[in-house]
Amino acid sequence: MLIGLGSDHGGLRLKEEIAKYLKEKGYDYRDYGTCDCGSVDYPDYGLIVAEAVKNGECDKGIIICGTGLGISLAANKVPGIRAAVCTDTYMARMSREHNDANILALGERVTGPGLALEIVQAWLDSEFLGGRHKVRVDKICAIEKKYSK
Secondary structure, three states, X not given: OEEEEEEOHHHHHHHHHHHHHHHHXXXXXXXXXXXXXXXXXXXXXXXXXXXXXXXXXXXXXXXXXXXOHHHHHHHOOOOOOOEEEOOOHHHHHHHHHOOOOOEEEEEOOOOOHXXXXXXXXHHHHOOOOOOHHHHXXXXXXXXXXXXXX
């Protein structure tokens, strides 16, 4: 599994912590930036990772900004992307099991690094359950399709 990572300047330190953690745990990842503390725009990095997941360059993505909200909003504009902002391990697990989230969004200014790494692991360990949840995800996809014409 290849994981795409991206952040703006507000998520850079947490992205670096996550990259280190993924490497230690043996996960492959691709860092799409940003790579320094200079001010950048979160939509650019949400888009880069979302397109990488949509196009199959990466299997999943993790995106970070100050709150996780702005970068997730940008990523969710890409058809087929379900980016979920998670602030605890339960949300992370449910986002995968019930919503088939393919991108995890985190906020560096909201979630400390210890908890963030637990969230990442819970998200990576969880799988989509399908069944009644597939029906609901299909409805989300139908809404997306309706408005993308």
